[in-house]
Amino acid sequence: MTPRHVVVHRIDRAEPEVVEALGELGTATVHEALGRRGFAGPQLRPIQQGVRLAGSAVTVSCHPGDNLMVHAAVEVCEAGDVLVVTNTAPSTHGMFGELLATSLMARGVQALVIDAGIRDTAELRAMQFAVWSQHVSCEGTVKASPGSVNVPVVLGAQAVQPGDVVCADDDGVVVVPRAEAGATLEAARQRVAKEEATRARLAAGELGLDIYGLRRKLEELGVEHIE
Numbered sequence: 001m002t003p004r005h006v007v008v009h010r011i012d013r014a015e016p017e018v019v020e021a022l023g024e025l026g027t028a029t030v031h032e033a034l035g036r037r038g039f040a041g042p043q044l045r046p047i048q049q050g051v052r053l054a055g056s057a058v059t060v061s062c063h064p065g066d067n068l069m070v071h072a073a074v075e076v077c078e079a080g081d082v083l084v085v086t087n088t089a090p091s092t093h094g095m096f097g098e099l100l101a102t103s104l105m106a107r108g109v110q111a112l113v114i115d116a117g118i119r120d121t122a123e124l125r126a127m128q129f130a131v132w133s134q135h136v137s138c139e140g141t142v143k144a145s146p147g148s149v150n151v152p153v154v155l156g157a158q159a160v161q162p163g164d165v166v167c168a169d170d171d172g173v174v175v176v177p178r179a180e181a182g183a184t185l186e187a188a189r190q191r192v193a194k195e196e197a198t199r200a201r202l203a204a205g206e207l208g209l210d211i212y213g214l215r216r217k218l219e220e221l222g223v224e225h226i227e
Contacts (some may be wrong), residue, residue, distance in 0.1 A: 007069075008150035009076045011162040013056040014181040016080060019165050022181065023054030027174040029171035030167050033188035034180065040173040041156030044113060044132045047121050051130045052169040055082035055110045056178075059153045059162050063145035064116070066165045070100060079108025082166040086153040087113050094119030094137040101129040113166060113173055115155055132168050191221045 013019075022030055031039055060073045064087045073083060083104060085095065096112060097120035104112070111130035116138035118124070124131055134156075150162040158175045160166075165176040176184050201211055209215050 005020050005146040005156060005184075006148050006151065007072050007076065008148075008162065011056075011058070011150050012178065013078075014165050014178050017055060018181050018185050019054050020078065021185050022165055022167055022176060022188070023052060025167075025185075025192065026052055026168050027167050027171045029191055030176060030184060032155070034174070034176055036090045038158060038174040038176055040113070040158040040175060042172060043134050043156060044115070044173045045134075046168070046170060047118070047131045047133065047136070048110050048125055048128075049170055051111075053082075053110050053130060054094045054165055054167040056161060057082055057084045057164045057166045057175070058109075058159050059150055059160055061148045061151055062087050062091075062095070063147055064092045065087045065141050066145040066147075067095040067141045068143040068144065068145060069147035069149055070096060071128075071143065073101075074100070074103050074107065077104060077107045077109045079107050081107075082111045082113060082168070083109055084153065084155055084160055086112045086160075088154055091116040092139050092158050093117050093136045093139045094135075095141050096131070096133075098123035098127060098129075100209050101127055101131075105129055111166075111168060113155065113168060114157075118165060118215075130168070132173050147151045182197050195223050 058081045062069045074167045094117045113132045115134050118133045118137035163178045165181050167174045
């Protein structure tokens, strides 16, 4: 049976203020608040530095070495989205460059996350279009194979549904299920408040051994102190 390929135009997104707030908190905090879930893996690295953001996922499933469906996805993107591009098999091709970035920026898309390669890195940095990719490669692609837009995909170690919240910064990419976005934001804010209090105690000279109750743990593990 021939596989079904689709472009889904309408998806549900989290509340914009929740998405924006999650982006401001950073991936490390969001990952912890989500129960240490959602990390897409260390292979996805930013081509820029100092960018921290979050957006709703528009997902793309491509044939390796073919960026036809990336072009198809541009039409369904909305302002604030993050385009998440995956491949049905490993690919090192440079599937994305400054022309596609220009098209996405015209629609207000914030960033690209892709499990293959990108090219035109200098131009992308100059344009201030944020990218997290698995490879950088000048190897070109074709536009000949069908795929799908706004279907469930797997990005590295993480399943991504259309409309999930994608958080990204210098530390990597974390995916928050749309239905859990509000609760994750609340948990993340509580974590930030707790860390601020801990930071003050550490700055005052207290030791993490005492704050976190780790002396007993060391004893339980049989660690000896020797003068």
